[in-house]
Amino acid sequence: MKRMIIDCDPGHDDAIALILAHSHAEVLGITTVAGNTSIDNTTANALGICELLGVGTQVYRGASKPLRRESTYAHAVHGESGLGDVELPRHSRTESTISAVEYLLENVDTDVWVVPIGPLTNIAQVIQEDPDWGSRIAGLSIMGGSTTVGNVTAVAEFNISHDPEAADIVWRSGIPIKMCGLNLTHQLIADDSIVACLREANPSNSELKTLATFAADCYDNILAAIENLRGQRQAALHDLCAVLALTHPDLFRFEDRHVAVETTGTHTSGMTVVDERFSPGKTANTEVAYEIDSDRAMSIVLGAFGAE
Ligand code: RIB
Ligand code: CA
Secondary structure, eight states, X not given: OOEEEEEEXXXXXXXXXXXXXXXXXXXXXEEEOSSSSOHHHHHHXXXXXXXXXXXXXXXXXXXXXXXXXOOOOOHHHHTTTSSTTOOOOOOOOOOOSSOHHHHHHHSOOTTEEEEEOSOSHHHHHHHHHOTTGGGGSSEEEEEOOOSSOOSSSSSBOHHHHHOHHXXXXXXXXXXXXXXXXXXXXXXXXXXXXXXXXXXXXXOSSHHHXXXXXXXXXXXXXXXXXXXXXXXOOOEEOTTHHHHHHHHOGGGEEEEEEEEEEOSSOTTTTTBEEEEOOSSOSSOOOEEEEEEEOHHHHHHHHXXXXXXX
8 A cells, every 4th residue: 555645725625535545545644734724624624534534644734824925715615614514523633733844854754655635835845944855755646737727717726826836846846746737637527426426325334324425515515616606516526636646546647747837927827837848848857647547536436435
């Protein structure tokens, strides 16, 4: 099993990614960052998801705002709580006294992947603290950016757009990066048929049934938010793609590309500029995901909830 640390901003799709990661990988720890909602809420949600999973994974609080900009939460999609009106179990868990940056600095080795599925603020702060950190991890599997369209602007994806300066530091660091951008995640879509699958799941044990119901509630929530915003009940399974890229790499087609992050463009700030020329100007620094076997991927995702 791959060993990984998930850096996240739960967030409905972060929650599903955390559940999938715990069923297919060894999750060493969870670090939280402000993004979909405040750091208080993303950290509380991460603790509640660990309670829901019944796992001992520790949660380490991270950055409350981007390196230089103000936070631009995604409340329109994820609600103020980060999980809309989806409830998590009550619990008495507490976050670690160790910060996300301290944890990431001290608890990695060359066999550990770090999976950022929110803004890259924590990762950038770690790199600023220790420029050699990247040589001490296996690499980063990032949900972020895009080779095509954005979802915050025409060209900027939320995780990058929230903290472009952090993403710029990460992409210039030389750390091995796998990138699942919107061009990829938009190939893996949840709709009402998936919600029905999860609701009808009749897994052998009550824990899986509880997880399937939670996932169905999450997708019901996010489908309603997207219907309200865009008039269609379809939601990409963004964050879990960065987990599957490590646990099931045979589902993907990756290409080596040079990626740079725009931080100053009037119309392009937060864009991941992917060099697709036959003779690119610079050496590739990223494995960019272009295709996923979405049928097999969806089957794996549903299987993690006892639903087929
Ligand atoms: O653009 C998709 C990303 O933004 C996902 O990580 C989702 O959780 C939101 O944060
Ligand atoms: Ca996220």
